[in-house]
Amino acid sequence: MAVYKRTYKAYSGPLTPAWSRFTVLSRYGLANLFASRPFTAYTVLCFIPFLIGLAYIYIVHSSTAAAVLGISVGNAMPGTVNNVWFVGFLGWEVAMGFILAAWGGPGMITKDFANHSVQLYLSRPISRAEYLFGKVSVLGALLSCTTWIPALLLFFIKAELQGHGWLWDNLWMAGAIVIGCLLWIATIALLSMTVAVWVKWRIAATALMLAIVFLLPALGAVVDLILRTQWGNLINLPYVISVIWAHLFRLDSLNRHHGGFDAIPLWSAWASLLSICAFCVWMLDRKLRAREVERA
Amino acid sequence: MPAIIEMQNLTVRLGNRVILDRLNGSLSGRCIGLLGPNGSGKSTLINTLLGFYPPVAGGARVLGKEVQHHLRELRAAIGYMPESDAFIADMSGVRFVRYMAELSGLPRSEAMERAHEAFFYVGLGEARYRKLGTYSLGMKQLAKLAQAIAHGPRLVLLDEPTNGLDPEARVRMLQLVREIRDTGEVTVLISSHLLRDIEECCDQVLILKEGRIAALCNLEEERKANLKFLELEVTQGNGFLESVRGLGCECASFGAGRVRIILPDNIDLRQIYRTAAEHEVQIRRMNYRRDTLEDIFLKAMAGSPQAQGSANGRL
Numbered sequence: 001m002a003v004y005k006r007t008y009k010a011y012s013g014p015l016t017p018a019w020s021r022f023t024v025l026s027r028y029g030l031a032n033l034f035a036s037r038p039f040t041a042y043t044v045l046c047f048i049p050f051l052i053g054l055a056y057i058y059i060v061h062s063s064t065a066a067a068v069l070g071i072s073v074g075n076a077m078p079g080t081v082n083n084v085w086f087v088g089f090l091g092w093e094v095a096m097g098f099i100l101a102a103w104g105g106p107g108m109i110t111k112d113f114a115n116h117s118v119q120l121y122l123s124r125p126i127s128r129a130e131y132l133f134g135k136v137s138v139l140g141a142l143l144s145c146t147t148w149i150p151a152l153l154l155f156f157i158k159a160e161l162q163g164h165g166w167l168w169d170n171l172w173m174a175g176a177i178v179i180g181c182l183l184w185i186a187t188i189a190l191l192s193m194t195v196a197v198w199v200k201w202r203i204a205a206t207a208l209m210l211a212i213v214f215l216l217p218a219l220g221a222v223v224d225l226i227l228r229t230q231w232g233n234l235i236n237l238p239y240v241i242s243v244i245w246a247h248l249f250r251l252d253s254l255n256r257h258h259g260g261f262d263a264i265p266l267w268s269a270w271a272s273l274l275s276i277c278a279f280c281v282w283m284l285d286r287k288l289r290a291r292e293v294e295r296a
Numbered sequence: 297m298p299a300i301i302e303m304q305n306l307t308v309r310l311g312n313r314v315i316l317d318r319l320n321g322s323l324s325g326r327c328i329g330l331l332g333p334n335g336s337g338k339s340t341l342i343n344t345l346l347g348f349y350p351p352v353a354g355g356a357r358v359l360g361k362e363v364q365h366h367l368r369e370l371r372a373a374i375g376y377m378p379e380s381d382a383f384i385a386d387m388s389g390v391r392f393v394r395y396m397a398e399l400s401g402l403p404r405s406e407a408m409e410r411a412h413e414a415f416f417y418v419g420l421g422e423a424r425y426r427k428l429g430t431y432s433l434g435m436k437q438l439a440k441l442a443q444a445i446a447h448g449p450r451l452v453l454l455d456e457p458t459n460g461l462d463p464e465a466r467v468r469m470l471q472l473v474r475e476i477r478d479t480g481e482v483t484v485l486i487s488s489h490l491l492r493d494i495e496e497c498c499d500q501v502l503i504l505k506e507g508r509i510a511a512l513c514n515l516e517e518e519r520k521a522n523l524k525f526l527e528l529e530v531t532q533g534n535g536f537l538e539s540v541r542g543l544g545c546e547c548a549s550f551g552a553g554r555v556r557i558i559l560p561d562n563i564d565l566r567q568i569y570r571t572a573a574e575h576e577v578q579i580r581r582m583n584y585r586r587d588t589l590e591d592i593f594l595k596a597m598a599g600s601p602q603a604q605g606s607a608n609g610r611l
Contacts, residue, residue, distance in 0.1 A: 008417065010481040011410065011448025015401035018368065024398045116382045120443065123346050123376040124399040125368040290348040 021126045025134025026141070033104045033138065043142070046100060049092040050150035057081055057154060061161040081158050083173055083249045086151060090177070090245075093147045094184055098213065100146065101139055105192030106205030108135050113200040122290040132193060132284060139189040148181035176248040184241055187273060190280040191237075197287040213237055230263040234272040243269040297324045298360070300451060300483045301345065305354030308337075308344050315340045317507040318354065323485070325500030325514065327477040330487040331593060332504035338487040339379060341504070342453050346376060359450060372401055375444035379455040379487075381436060383443075385429030390415055392428055393443045400447035407446070414442040418472060434465035441472065445482075452476065454486045458493050466493075473497050495589040503596045511596035515589065524559040526568070529581035536575040543567055553580070 034040050059065050060081060112118050121131050155174050159167035192209060199205040216235045223232030233239050247266050301323040308316040316337045330338045343349050345358055347367040356363045358370050384392055390411045397407035415424040418438040423431065428439060437457060444452055457473065458466045474497055477484050488494055494501055495515070503511040530536065530553045540547050540557060545568075547557040557568070572579050 008445060008476045008479045008482065009448065010450065011402065011406070013406050014403060015372075016398075016403055018401070021399060021401065024395070028395055111384060111386075115384050116378070116380050117384055119348070119378050120376070120382050120396060121399065122348065123371060123374065123378075124396065125372040125401060126399060127368075290346075291343055 018125065021124075022130045022134035022137065025121075025126075025131065026137045029108050029135060029138040030141070032108070033142075039104060042103065043100065043146070046093070046096045046146040047150065049089060049096065050146075050154070053089050053150070053154050054157065057158050057161065081154075083170075083176070083251065086155070086173060086177060087245060087249050087251065089154070090147065090151055090181065093151065094181070097143045097146045097185075098188060100142060101188045101192050102206050102209040102213075104142065105139050105189065106196035106199070106209065107202045108138060109193055109196035110200055110202040110205055113197070118288070119290040128285075128288050132288060136189045136193060139192060140185055143185045143188065144181070147185065148177050151177045151181065173249065176245075176250070180245045180248045183244065183273070187237070187241070187277060190277055190284075194280040194283045194287075197284055231268075233264050234268060237273075237276065240264075240269045240272045244273065297326075299324045299357075300328070300359060301485070302357040303354070304356070306341075306344065306351050306356050307353040308340055308349050309352045310340070310349065315507050316344065316351075319509055321502065321509055321512050323500060323502060323512075325483070325498065325516075326480070327473070327484045327486065327498045327500070329494030329498035329501040329515075330485060330504065331489065331491065331494055331501055331589075332510070333489060333597070336504040337507040338489075338504055339455055340507075342376075342455050342485070342487055345453065346371065346374065372447075373450045375447065375449035375452040377440045377444040377452070377454045377457060379459060383428045383436065383439060386427055388425050389420060389428055389431070389439050389442075390424040392439070393446045396443040397446040400449075402447055410446045410448070411442075414446040415439075417445070418442045419468065433460050434462065434468075437461060437465070437469060438472075441469070445476065450482055452482055452484045454484065456488055457486060458488065458490060470496050491589050491593055501589065501592070503593060505597060511592060513592060518592065524561075525584060526557040526559060526565075527581075527583050528555040528557065528568075528579055529553050530555060530572065531578040531580065534575070536572060536577045539571045539575060540568065543571065 034043075059069065112121065118131075122128065126134075152174060155170075155177060156167075159170070191212065192205075195208045195212070196202075196205045199208055216237065217239060220232035220234070220236040220239075223235075224230060243262075243264060243266060246262075253262070299322040303319040303321050306316055306319040307314065319341070330341065332338050340349060344351060345356055345363060347363055347370070350364065359373055361370055363370060384395075387395070390408075393414055394407045394411035397410055398404060402410065412421075412424065415421050418441050420435060420438050420442065423435060428436065431439060437460070441454070441457065444454070454473065458469050461469060470493060473484055473486065476482055477497065484497070486494065486497060499516045500514050501511070502509065532553060537547055537549060537555065543563055544560050545557050545563060547555055549555050559565070559568075569579070
């Protein structure tokens with residue numbers, strides 16, 4: 001239908017592959033997020049731990065740089081670059097990444113619900129799963145860029161600078177970085193989408209996400225205190241993930257005890273995390289629909 | 297004409313309520329009207345055809361394909377304009393339509409081109425870069441129509457397209473619907489509770505009542521059939537009616553010279569004039585009386601919805 005003709009004409013041109021339709025959602029989602037300057041600025045800020053880590057590794061391995069800065073390697077530097085160092089580095093990254101997810105995640109879905117546009121998406125040739133995957137992939141890409149990708153880069157830079165077979169001796173750590181971060185990203189992304197679908201109001205959804213991560217641990221601590229138990233930690237999401245990470249990163253018992261990551265057994269941490277994910281999936285299946293049915 | 301929508305015993309239940317109850321029928325018009333009072337199941341039927349609600353029994357075929365098994369293909373071939381506001385408020389009109397077209401499978405450049413064309417087509421060309429949240433109600437309706445047609449669907453489902461429009465915007469919307477219909481490249485299904493909207497655009501109408509088919513009729517055929525239905529006002533003339541009956545017409549007198557005649561196919565209007573002349577009867581008024589959609593609708597609403605197995609009948 002040409003503009004000047006002002007007449008309707010069916011489309012008979014090429015179509016994109018069906019599997020790639022979710023990428024349209026991801027592309028528009030990313031574009032919408034980065035249309036906000038504060039969000040863009042904060043995303044850039046999330047790379048600061050990476051730059052600090054990069055500088056640290058360089059200084060540790062460069063006596064010239066250390067001398068220029070007046071640092072005596074081995075004394076002034078707080079520790080070597082090992083699994084404990086990477087856990088600490090990722091701790092900063094995921095904390096900043098969580099704020100990123102809480103800020104940008106719910107808005108991607110609440111907007112659709114607020115404007116009743118979910119029915120428009122789902123009247124197109126995409127399924128509910130593809131719609132969700134399109135939205136989750138935005139968070140996945142963002143959080144990957146700010147967590148495991150920089151960590152992995154630092155890991156390989158360290159391996160390159162260290163040499164002497166360090167890479168092969170510590171290759172398991174690369175796996176731990178990827179698996180640990182992907183686990184965290186999947187959980188946070190699912191949680192973010194679920195909260196958004198449930199609350200349907202961006203500010204409330206963001207507040208609820210923060211409450212889940214900051215208030216639930218407090219509640220867990222109260223439960224622990226009153227019942228004189230450690231099982232209250234099961235509702236402490238950051239703690240549950242830390243317990244799994246402690247095992248993935250092979251933190252020794254001293255470090256685990258020092259960090260307090262031995263209060264609950266590993267199996268219970270996995271069970272708690274999987275339960276949270278299963279609940280999110282169930283909730284999304286119930287709530288993410290083109291039309292809501294009001295039950296009489 | 298091949299059937300666009302076929303329903304076989306289609307039953308949809310939401311919660312504990314049966315919303316669509318054993319619908320049977322075949323719709324094949326170029327523009328199909330879906331009529332019924334509020335809560336009769338019009339929107340539910342549209343949502344079921346889009347696969348939003350799974351039927352608990354029976355099924356439906358759209359464009360020859362089973363809805364539940366070919367959802368992706370069907371959704372690519374359908375354009376949907378929902379009843380309620382459905383858009384992304386902080387997106388510009390053209391970006392929104394492009395987004396929707398891309399989701400339907402159009403490559404980026406084609407989607408952009410057709411989004412612009414669709415906006416010009418619906419008459420919003422000048423407002424296409426404005427954010428949707430700033431549009432008036434009429435503009436929002438037109439933007440919704442633009443997103444429904446941008447990807448060039450074969451079937452367009454319009455749910456209450458004239459809702460909330462002022463008379464001028466309503467006329468514009470109906471004109472667009474007729475233009476789309478007349479291209480012959482797309483079938484339009486309009487759901488409405490406004491009889492005039494349906495009458496002005498549609499050639500087939502499905503009337504729903506309490507989730508059942510109250511009537512399914514071809515308006516074109518009804519109109520043609522009604523062309524043979526005459527209303528006369530004549531001066532009294534002995535033997536006129538008998539002579540008309542002698543020609544093979546059915547007729548009835550209502551007093552004061554008012555006569556109704558049903559003309560058989562082989563009887564020409566001139567023969568009526570001739571008979572009147574022979575009996576020295578003056579014909580003071582003559583018109584073709586036809587059932588309006590309102591008559592059809594009122595009859596359908598007065599009767600009970602068709603029971604199972606007897607649906608799909610004409611009035």
